[in-house]
Amino acid sequence: MKSKKHQIVIIGGGTAGITVAAQMMRKNKKLDVAIIDPSDKHFYQPAFTLVGAGTFNYDNTIRPMKKLIPSGVKWIKEYVKSIEPESNRVTLNDGSEVEYEYLVACPGIQLDIDGIPGLKETLGKNNVTSIYTDPKYTWEVFQNFKGGTALFTQPATPIKCGGAPQKIMYLADEYFTKIGVRENTTITFVTPGSVIFGVEPFKQTMQKVVDRKDIYLRFFHKLVRIDGENKIAYYKIMSHLDEPERLTHNPKPIGLQMISESEVAIPFDMLHLAPPQSAPDFVKKSKLANADGWLDVDIHSMQHKTFKNVFGLGDAAALPTAKTGAAIRKQAPVVVDNIIHLIAGKEANNAEYNGYSSCPLVTGYKSMVLAEFNYDHERDSDPLITKFVDTSKEQYSMWLLKKYGLPFMYWNLMLKGRA
Numbered sequence: 001m002k003s004k005k006h007q008i009v010i011i012g013g014g015t016a017g018i019t020v021a022a023q024m025m026r027k028n029k030k031l032d033v034a035i036i037d038p039s040d041k042h043f044y045q046p047a048f049t050l051v052g053a054g055t056f057n058y059d060n061t062i063r064p065m066k067k068l069i070p071s072g073v074k075w076i077k078e079y080v081k082s083i084e085p086e087s088n089r090v091t092l093n094d095g096s097e098v099e100y101e102y103l104v105a106c107p108g109i110q111l112d113i114d115g116i117p118g119l120k121e122t123l124g125k126n127n128v129t130s131i132y133t134d135p136k137y138t139w140e141v142f143q144n145f146k147g148g149t150a151l152f153t154q155p156a157t158p159i160k161c162g163g164a165p166q167k168i169m170y171l172a173d174e175y176f177t178k179i180g181v182r183e184n185t186t187i188t189f190v191t192p193g194s195v196i197f198g199v200e201p202f203k204q205t206m207q208k209v210v211d212r213k214d215i216y217l218r219f220f221h222k223l224v225r226i227d228g229e230n231k232i233a234y235y236k237i238m239s240h241l242d243e244p245e246r247l248t249h250n251p252k253p254i255g256l257q258m259i260s261e262s263e264v265a266i267p268f269d270m271l272h273l274a275p276p277q278s279a280p281d282f283v284k285k286s287k288l289a290n291a292d293g294w295l296d297v298d299i300h301s302m303q304h305k306t307f308k309n310v311f312g313l314g315d316a317a318a319l320p321t322a323k324t325g326a327a328i329r330k331q332a333p334v335v336v337d338n339i340i341h342l343i344a345g346k347e348a349n350n351a352e353y354n355g356y357s358s359c360p361l362v363t364g365y366k367s368m369v370l371a372e373f374n375y376d377h378e379r380d381s382d383p384l385i386t387k388f389v390d391t392s393k394e395q396y397s398m399w400l401l402k403k404y405g406l407p408f409m410y411w412n413l414m415l416k417g418r419a
Contacts, residue, residue, distance in 0.1 A: 003096065003097045003098075003099065004034075004076070004096070004097070004098050004099070005098070005099040005100070006032050006033065006034040006074065006098065006099075006100055006101075007031060007032035007033070007100070007101050007102065007343075008024065008031060008032065008033045008034070008100065008101065008102045008103075008104065008339065009033075009034050009036065009090060009098055009100035009102070009103050009104070010033065010034065010035045010036065010103075010104040010106065011036050011037075011080055011083075011090065011103070011104070011105045011106065011107050012035075012036070012037055012105070012106040012107040012108055012314070012316075013035050013036075013037030013039065013042065013065055013068070013069070013075075014037075014042070014106065014107075014108045014314065015314065015325045015328050015410075015414070015415075016104075016106035016108075016313050016314030016315075016328045016331070016332065017035055017037065017104070017106050017314075018035075018042070018068050018069070018070070018415045019328060019329070019332045019414055019415060019417065020104055020106065020313070020332050020335055020336060021033055021035055021069070021070050021073045021417075022070045022415060022416055022417030022418075023332055023333060023336045023417040024070075024073075024336055024339070024340075024417075025070045025071065025072050025073060025417065026417045026418075027336060027340055028340070029072055031072075031343075032074075033070075033072070033073045033074070034073065034074040034075070034076055034098065035069060035073055035074070035075055035076065036076045036078060036080055036090065036092070036098065037065065037075070037076075037077070038077055038078055038079045039065055040064065040065055040066075041062050041063070041064065041065060042062070042063050042064070042065050042068050043061050043062055044060075044061040044062075044063075044407060044410055044411070045061070045160070045161070045325075046161065046324075046325060046360070046402075046406065046407075046410075047060070047061045047407060048061065048131045048132070048135040048164075049131055049135070049161075049164050049167045049168050049171070049362060050171075050362075050402075050403060051131070051135035051136065051138075051139065052129075052131040052135035052136075052138035052139055052142070052168050052171070053138075053139065053142065053168065053171035053172070053175060053365070054139045054142065054143070054175070055171075055365060055403070056403065058135065058136055060407075063411065068415055070416075070417070076092070076098060078092040078093060078094055078096070079092065079093040080092060080093070080107065080280075080282050081093050081282060082282055082285065082286065083103075083105070083282060083283070083286040083287075083288060084286075085103070085286065085287055085288055085304075085306075085307040085310055086287070086307075087099075088100050088101070088103070088309070090103070100309075101309065102309050102310075102311070102339050102342065102343070103307075103309065103310045103311070104310075104311050104312075104313070104335060104339070105283065105288060105295055105310065105311070105312045105316065106312065106313050106314040106315075106316065106317075106328075107279070107280045107282075107283060107314075107316050108160075108280070108314060108315050108316060109159070109160050109277045109278065109279065109280075109315035109316060109323065110277065110278055110279070110280050110281070111132060111133065111275045111276075111277055112157070112275060112276040112277060112278055113133075113275055115155075115157075115275065115276035116223055116224065116225060116226060116275070116276060117224070117225040117226070118225050118226035118227055118228060119226050119273075119275065121228060122226055122227075122228020122229070123228075123275075124137055125228070126228040126229060126231060127141050127145075127231070127268075127269065127270040127271065128226065128228050128270075128271045128273070129141050129270070129271070129272055130272060130273055130274060130275060131164060131168055131272070132159075132160075132164070132274055132275060133275070138168065138272065141270050141272075142172060142175050142176075143179075145176065145179075145181060145185075145269070145270055146181060146184075146269075147176075147181040147183075147184030147185045147269070148184070148185060148186070148268070148269030148270070149185075149186050149188060149254050149255070149266070149267060149268045149269050149270075150169075150172060150176070150185050150186070150187045150188070150268070150269065150270050150272075151188050151190065151233060151266060151268035151270065151271045151272070152165055152166065152168070152169040152172075152187070152188065152189045152190070152271075152272045152273075153165065153189070153190045153191070153221075153223050153233065153235075153271070153272070153273045153274075154166075154189075154190070154191040154192065154193065154273075154274060155192070155222075155223065155273070155274050155275065155276045155277065156192040156222045156223075156238075156276070157276045157277050157278060158277065158294075158323060159274050159277045159323065160277065160315050160323045160324070161322075161323065161324055161359070162322050162323070162359065163197075163322075163359040163360075163361050163371070164274060165189075165191075165272070165273070165274045166189060166196065166206075166361075167360075167361060167362040167363075168272055169187060169189055169215070169272070170209065170213065170362060170363045170364060171362060171364065171365065172187065172272075173187055173213045173215070173364075174364045174365055175365075186216060186252045186253075186254055187213070187214075187215045187216065188215070188216040188217075188218065188252070188254055188266070189210075189215055189216070189217050189218070190217075190218045190221045190223070190233075190235060190266070191217070191218070191219060191221065192219075192220060192221060192222045192238055193219060193220075194219050194220065194246075195219075196210055196217060197361070197371065198377060199371060199373040199377050199378070199379060200379070201379065201392045202361070202369055202371040202373075202379070202392055205369050205392055205393060205394065206361065206363075206369065209363050209394070210249070210250070211250065214250060215250060216248070216249070216250050216251060216252040216254070217248065217249040217250060218235075218247060218248055219240075219246065219247055219248070219249075220237055220238045220239050220240055220246070220247055221235040221236070221237055221238070221247075221264070222235060222236045222238055223235055223273065224236045224263070226271070230267075231267055231268050231269065231271070232265050232266070232267050232268070233265070233266050233268055233271055234259065234263060234264070234265050234266075235263065235264050235265075235266065236262055236263050237262045237263070237264065241261060241262060254266060254267070255267045278293055279293050279294050279295065279315075279316040280316065283295060283316055287306070287307075288304060288307065288310060288312065290318050292318070294316060294317060294318035295312030295316050295317045295318055296312075296318055297311065297312040297313075297317050297318060297319070298351070299318075299319050299320065299353070299355065299375065300334075300351035300352065300353050300354070301334060301338055301348060301349075301350060301351040301353070302317065302319075302331055302334055302335045302338070302353065303338060303348050308342075308348070309342065311335045311338065311339065313328060313331040313332065313335050314327075314328050314331070317331075319331075319355065320355065320375060321355040321356070321357045321373075321374070321375055322357035322358075322359055322373075323357075324357050324358060324359060325410065325414070326356070326357055326358035326372075327355075327356060327357040327358070329414060329419065330353055330354075330356045331353055334350050334351075334352055334353045337350040338350050354374045354375060354380070355373075355374040355375025355376070356372065356373075356374050356380050357372070357373060357374075358370065358371065358372040358373075359371040359372075360398070360401070360402045360406070362399070362402060363394050364394075364399075365399075366396050366399050367394040367395065367396060367398075367399055368394065368395060368398035368399045368401070368402050369391065369392060369393065369394055369395070369398065370385075370391035370395075370398045370401070371391075371392070372391070379392070
């Protein structure tokens with residue numbers, strides 16, 4: 001059996017993995033760093049919402065992985081089969097092993113398409129779409145939509161970019177208005193949550209957006225199965241069965257049927273959903289996972305609670321904040337700093353990550369709210385930007401940031417270890 005050994009092994013060549021590797025090499029070019037990732041391509045996923053609304057070129061979201069691996073970093077182009085933290089070893093699908101002194105686990109998040117009965121059979125056809133899997137098909141659905149019930153739904157699991165399911169909905173509203181079918185359309189957002197957004201003052205702004213666009217909200221609903229051929233989505237009502245007034249906002253007639261006391265059927269003409277999501281199986285099956293299957297790390301230092309030479313960040317980490325690239329931008333320097341400390345024989349004492357994350361809430365083709373917050377669900381907006389613009393309100397400048405500024409920063413600063 002083949003075996004390799006590296007000082008620092010990074011699982012995942014996504015946003016977190018490339019950023020950490022780039023920052024490591026900027027700290028010390030002599031470090032022995034390896035990235036394990038099987039993919040030839042790296043995707044700028046934050047633009048998938050814009051691709052789905054026809055305002056961003058899908059090809060511009062893709063870069064060759066080989067051009068993003070930082071100079072001096074080894075690329076192990078293979079799938080991870082298992083992690084054995086007791087022996088400081090990662091086993092790959094080809095049977096080879098990679099030993100490490102320090103491990104950075106940031107493999108991202110997997111889409112559990114099998115998590116909802118009927119989803120696998122209908123996703124990508126029957127007007128059932130997701131920007132998470134095929135934003136180009138979402139745009140095709142938009143263009144061919146003739147009116148009816150446009151159903152948008154949020155899963156009950158944690159997901160990457162938790163605001164994406166409603167962002168694409170706001171763009172749909174504007175596009176349907178443009179092509180003249182909005183008057184014949186009922187846009188409905190169905191979520192297991194209790195509010196459209198949970199942090200003030202962004203919550204108030206988003207509620208005004210919902211009301212202005214006359215969007216029907218249904219709360220405490222979990223998608224449990226889909227009949228794609230007959231275009232029916234089935235939901236379980238999770239709570240407040242005895243308080244129906246808490247289940248809806250801006251109610252509309254959409255042909256909803258009560259299947260039982262706690263299950264409803266909603267017919268649709270198009271359905272956009274975010275599939276259930278989880279950490280990769282090799283994480284869930286490892287001793288690095290907590291009871292819910294996420295990397296069991298300290299929420300401020302990203303150091304593993306049991307294995308002190310292991311760090312986890314990004315979407316697979318058990319951090320009670322939104323899973324976004326903006327969060328990784330704040331997590332990565334803490335991880336790098338702590339590993340550099342350990343290599344020098346010091347304590348990993350950087351515990352500065354406060355749960356910062358950001359959700360660029362696109363509300364139309366020329367407007368966006370930049371929601372920034374922390375573990376305490378408090379606003380955590382950039383003080384420099386807020387001197388010039390109120391990011392809690394819909395702004396054209398924030399739309400320009402989303403479409404042009406953030407992609408530039410991502411490719412040229414963040415993945416180069418400069419931001």
